[in-house]
Amino acid sequence: MLKETNIKVITASGEKASFSLENLHNSLKNSGADEALINQIVDRVFDELYEGITTAEIYNRAFAILKSKESVFASRYKLKKAIYELGPTGFPFERFVGDILKYSGYTVTIGSIMQGVCVTHEIDVLAEKNGELNLIECKFHGQEGRNCNVKIPLYIQSRLLDVKGHWKTKKEAHKPLKTGWVVTNTRFTEDAISYGKCVGLYLLSWDYPKGDGLKDRIDRLGLYPITVSTLLSNREKQFLLSRDLVLCRQLMEDKFLLDHLGVSVARKKKILKEVQLLCGKC
Structure with missing residues (x-):
């Protein structure tokens, strides 16, 4: 049984939050470490907790212990940080998203130029599957704590509508432009998710949709x-x-x-x- 603590930690966004030993335990479990090592790390971190400790400090401590035991565990544990390290530009992240889709059965093109009714648009990832096209925009953040607010899907939806308006006039229009996607390595705000659902945009973030977020797909596919x-x-x-x-x-x-x-x-x-x-x- 996990110990209990009322200690508040400082998150990447600078906010205070209750520290969860269960979350730490689960993240360590995802690394592939066995229960004995997980409990050892949890106990060590618990003993070193203090009011106002940052989540970065907790991560660094757990990572250091994992790395000293087995590098592959540490590699899996640092997945979220590793995606930030794809920067500073967003291009490697676009290729990464494209590769995830490719291994999921899509035909993928990176950096397509598509004509809209009003202007041309560069589409980060164009993904085709079962004769349907999906326009995917990638929003990469190089630092934790920067979430995608509703302005992002609003902007993407306006671009999608412009492209769709012109697409209907093309002979290739027998391939329907099915869905617009927004993919980020951080998280979406509640308003962004609500808007995406309302207009039919598919949103993919670190942990959204639940059970099928970016992290879940990476672990499932080994990518x-x-x-x-x-x-x-x-x-x-x-x-x-x-x-x-x-x-x-x-x-x-x-x-x-x-x-x-x-x-x-x-x-x-x-x-x-x-x-x-x-x-x-x-």
């Missing part, structure tokens, strides 16, 4: 971004991202890029082992 690696340096990760290598599993196909980085044979073996454990049989 971890290369930035989760605890064995690659930041410089090496940026090099791989610059070569359009976004997924860990892509590194199994393009191992030669590690040679370009001058990675030693022994270290290369460790990195590839970590990747295999993360994504299963790539």
